[in-house]
Amino acid sequence: MPGELREYTLAEVAQRNGKGGSPTWLVIRDIVYDVTSYMEDHPGGSELITEWAGKDGTKDFDDFGHSSDAMRILRTLQVGVLAKCDQAKNRQTGGLKDVSDVGSEDNLLEKKRSKRRKFILCG
Ligand code: HEM
Secondary structure, three states, rough: OOOOOOOOOOEEEHOOOOOHOOOEEEOOOOOOEOOOOOOOOOOOOOOHHHHOOOOHHHHHHHHHHHOOOHHHHHOEEEOOOOOOOHHHHHHHHHHHHOOHHHOHHHHHHHHHHHHHHHHHHHH
């Protein structure tokens, strides 16, 4: 569908880690970004981004407390969204901000759906 963003698994993102001529992708809050063209312009240096190449850099990105300018640049670099199954995995490994979410009905439903998607998308 036009305008709809492709889903990528963490494994697919990991293949775009800037090595061997691949582009540099990273995940921030379940969105997949291609930051290849921005690396050299990054005020914090390219090394900080390289550290998170092919991975989920949400925590470090947030820890710095980037400005709305940074968010605006980020939006222009979006290439996709993280596959739902991996979003769930991220939450289980500490991405979940609010522990009260864990047992909610929505969350359980989402977990069930995620399991199904896991089978389809993430093997
Ligand atoms: C995930 C890894 C990242 C880390 C750890 C990180 C860290 C930092 C740090 C430490 C600075 C401060 C540099 C200084 O003042 O000397 C900075 C600035 C900045 N970064 Fe990042 N950064 C990351 C990714 C990104 C990405 C992906 C973008 C945008 C596409 C971005 C955009 C900016 C901008 C615009 C600034 C200037 C200050 C501001 O407007 O917030 N950063 N970053």
